Amino acid sequence: MFVDHTIETAPEAARRTLAATEKRFGYLPAASARLAEAPLLLDGFLKLSAMFETTSLDPLARETVVMTMATRNGCHVCVAIHTATLRRLDAPAALVQALRDDKPLPDERLQAVRDFTHTVLDTAGAVPDEALTAFLTAGFTRQQALEVVLGIGTYTMSTLANRLTRAPLDEPMAPFAWAPAT
Structure with a gap:
């Protein structure tokens, strides 16, 4: 149903973003090619993802948020x-x-990052004081609690859009293939 756009077939507003993505990865990921159908979504995700990468959360903490969202949303x-x-x-x-x-x-x-991420999701942000305290006690800050929310928003967009478009796994990612537990 969704088209694997190329730089030439994508809506005009998505072409520059697709070209930059292709240059960065050395190929055009199918997920990006399909998200190009909605240039603002594609651009928004990439901008938010870049912003999330600059948060004060360390790389493994950021990846914990991302993987929590990715596995939760399949x-x-x-x-x-x-x-x-x-x-x-x-x-x-x-x-x-x-x-x-x-x-x-x-x-x-x-684990505290993952637990906090789940709590934010499960409570739609109405995190109980004890859950926030547990996150802070694990060495994180109030700023980082809000940065987790940025990661949740960013990767909610990505995971849902990738599932909606039924984005296939690109060949370079085949060694890392995953399927949800049944």
Whole structure:
């Protein structure tokens, strides 16, 4: 139903973004090609993603938020892409596997990020004081609590759009393929 746009077939407003994406990755990811149908969504996601990358959360904490969203929402593309990111970050294999399998994390601090992310989602932001205190006690700040919300918003957009467009997994991500547990 959704088209795998090329730079030439995409709506004019998406062409520059697709060209930059292709240059960055060395190929045009199918997810981006399909999101090009809605240039503002594509551009918005990429801008928000870049903003999330500059938050005060450390890289593994950010990836914990992303993988929590990706597994929760069943986005096989996001799980694969962010598994590759975790490997580039030299994340411990046990952490990567636990994030992919939605199992308890071997790092208490990162488990606090995951727990807080789930609590924000489960309460639609009405996080109980004790849950916020647990996040802060794990070494995070009030600013970082709000940065988790930025990550949730960014990756809600991405995971839902990728599922809606039925974005396939690109060949370079095949080694990191994932399917939700049945």
